[in-house]
Amino acid sequence: MTTPQMDITGDVCPMTFVKVKMGLQRVPPLGTLTVRLKEEALKNVISSLKTEGHRVTNVSREEGNFLLEVTKAG
């Protein structure tokens, strides 16, 4: 199964996290979602994910943006 991906580089807070939440609805518990986002969105998106019990299991960079691998809460 391929990991679903989403791009929120065009969004600003709070839509960034809203979209990630919507994306996670399509993922089963403990499944992963890859999110492409801008540096400015890192803090709010990661802290909101942690608050909701999800985990960021990998971080990489791609052409000035960040790619987060998010593992959905169990």
Next chain:
Amino acid sequence: MSEADFKELKKGGMMRQAEAGLFSVRLHVVGGRLATPQLRAIREAADRFGRGEIHLTARQGVEIPHVRQDALAAVKEFLAPSGVGVGVCGPTIRTVTACQGCRVCPSGVIDSPELADMVDRELYGKPVPHKFKVGISGCVNNCMKAEENDVGIKGWIDPRWESPACTFCGVCEAVCPTKAIILSAGDGKLVIDPALCIGCGDCITSCPTGNMREMNRGYRVFAGGKFGRRPSLGRRILGVLGTKEEAMASILAVLDFFREHGKPRERFGDTLLRTGFPALETFVTGRTGLP
């Protein structure tokens, strides 16, 4: 009435107005908090003794303007049963300002009203070489503008990096608003520059692995700030203090220094221009034993 009498009245919070015979009566407010019975009493007093007008001051204070000289004693007497005291002016320790702190504000790191009450109880109205203001911000968002005060306090989070599970993903470095974090993945090192760190804790909240943790959470002290005609910003002294008692001890030590070195009508920031900032730091560290 002599100038000396006016001065005494001013010290006691009764400020002569431009219009002869009228006074603006300053009330004792701590951290901008008033209970509704106090507010009702203040409203009633403004109607009875003033012109039904209340002035909210720049530092969370409340004044009742347009009170006639012959009614000053009566206002004081009228307000006292509701627990509303009259304020201070002149060369004294002034209104202690504070935000709502961690018990109300989600961003709060320290309980600002609690420390404000403590400072107020111990110091409000005490004589000093020149007016002395204390302001307390619950976090580094600094709503109470700590650096504008003779002594300012900010809630502060000191981060500590732990290496074991760090993946050197670079999120902390990217989110740090002051670029205080330098990462060198090759050497397996991460350095936080304490001079640049502003204590926001963003690196901690956004660390995916939990390797950036809180080392200290507490009170950061700033000294020598003022606004007025020649504004200058307070500078930080000491490390992050863990308790309100330590914060209080640091304020008392700063005041001892001011009383020892300050000249009459000289703001503390100007005293520090003469003595140099390191003299204060040495004094406060020696006096309190705080780091």
